[in-house]
Amino acid sequence: MKFNAKVLILSAAMGLAACGGGGDDAGEGGTPTPTATPLSPANFGNLTASISRNLGFTELIGDLAFAEEGTRSCVGGGTVVGTFNDVIPTGVDSIGDTFTAVATGCIEAIGEAPINANVTIRLDSVTSVDGDGVLSEGTYTVTIGNFQRGDLRISGSVAGAETLALSTLDFRGLTATTASEIVTLNLVATESTTNGSLSIEGNVIVNGSSYRLSTPVRLQPGGSLYSAGTLRVTDGSGGFAELVMSIPSYTVTLFQAGGAMVDSRTVLWTAL
Numbered sequence: 250m251k252f253n254a255k256v257l258i259l260s261a262a263m264g265l266a267a268c269g270g271g272g273d274d275a276g277e278g279g280t281p282t283p284t285a286t287p288l289s290p291a292n293f294g295n296l297t298a299s300i301s302r303n304l305g306f307t308e309l310i311g312d313l314a315f316a317e318e319g320t321r322s323c324v325g326g327g328t329v330v331g332t333f334n335d336v337i338p339t340g341v342d343s344i345g346d347t348f349t350a351v352a353t354g355c356i357e358a359i360g361e362a363p364i365n366a367n368v369t370i371r372l373d374s375v376t377s378v379d380g381d382g383v384l385s386e387g388t389y390t391v392t393i394g395n396f397q398r399g400d401l402r403i404s405g406s407v408a409g410a411e412t413l414a415l416s417t418l419d420f421r422g423l424t425a426t427t428a429s430e431i432v433t434l435n436l437v438a439t440e441s442t443t444n445g446s447l448s449i450e451g452n453v454i455v456n457g458s459s460y461r462l463s464t465p466v467r468l469q470p471g472g473s474l475y476s477a478g479t480l481r482v483t484d485g486s487g488g489f490a491e492l493v494m495s496i497p498s499y500t501v502t503l504f505q506a507g508g509a510m511v512d513s514r515t516v517l518w519t520a521l
Contacts, residue, residue: 318348325356327363341382346372362399368392386412393423400428416440420451430455436462445470449480460484471496474518 318331329352336345348370354363369392376386388410396403405423409416420434436451446467453460461483468478475494483489487506492499502513 323352323355323357325359325361325363327352327354327356329353329355339382342372342375342378342384342387344372344375364396364398366396366398366403367394368396369394384411402426405434412442414442416442431457441467446478447475458485465491468494475499 318333321329321331323329329350331348331350334347334349335343337343350366350368352364352366354365356363371390371392372384373388373390375384379385388408391407391409393403393405393407403423403425406421407423408419408421410419411417417437417439419437423434425432431454433454434451436449436453439448440446446469448464448467449462450464451462453462461481463481463483464478465481466477466479468475468480470476474496476496478494480492480494481489482492488504488511490501490503492501496518498515498517500513500515503511505511
């Protein structure tokens with residue numbers, strides 16, 4: 250099995266959530282019901298740091314999802330074992346194919362806590378494959394089980410869909426827990442396969458407070474950052490923050506419910 254699902258949007262979505270807080274409380278496909286602490290200049294920075302600290306770790310999941318078949322020794326000790334299960338052994342991606350990565354005591358950098366985790370990608374449907382037999386259109390599910398690093402625990406699943414025009418990830422209650430915080434994602438991230446622009450719609454719940462994420466203007470990539478576009482973060486009272494992207498910085502403006510501006514500041518990407 251060769252399939253190479255685009256879990257890389259996972260990192261992009263997490264990075265953007267980290268730039269700004271979140272949105273209303275919403276279940277899968279449900280109507281948002283905000284239950285949030287109002288945004289303010291005092292708490293917005295803490296909220297941003299909280300989401301960045303917790304959900305930035307999901308990049309590790311993407312790394313595991315793209316592990317090689319076989320056993321890899323980690324830099325500081327431990328291993329990652331990747332196993333393909335090719336349901337129809339033709340070397341072409343097909344429904345039911347899976348790839349599982351199991352990390353055991355894996356230390357990716359000296360001084361970091363070891364990772365123990367089990368991440369599985371399963372192909373749910375295959376519409377078309379490319380000339381190498383790799384999925385180009387279809388759907389898949391990423392399931393994260395028993396992910397641990399220090400006091401961090403990550404669990405949940407992500408549903409992915411690939412078309413020739415769009416890559417979509419549906420985060421279904423993906424939760425990161427530490428000794429002091431619980432952060433849960435219920436959102437959909439959609440990336441254009443032609444220009445890399447990204448939209449995000451859904452919510453982030455931080456210690457029980459829920460915030461809505463939306464993109465009134467699709468985010469445009471600029472290298473590893475975002476050069477244009479707007480990410481909006483709405484609290485439960487109707488107040489919101491807008492992050493207007495540019496390079497080397499982005500602008501954050503806070504508004505009360507009703508639209509009155511409360512605060513505005515410019516943040517360097519390097520400060521994240």
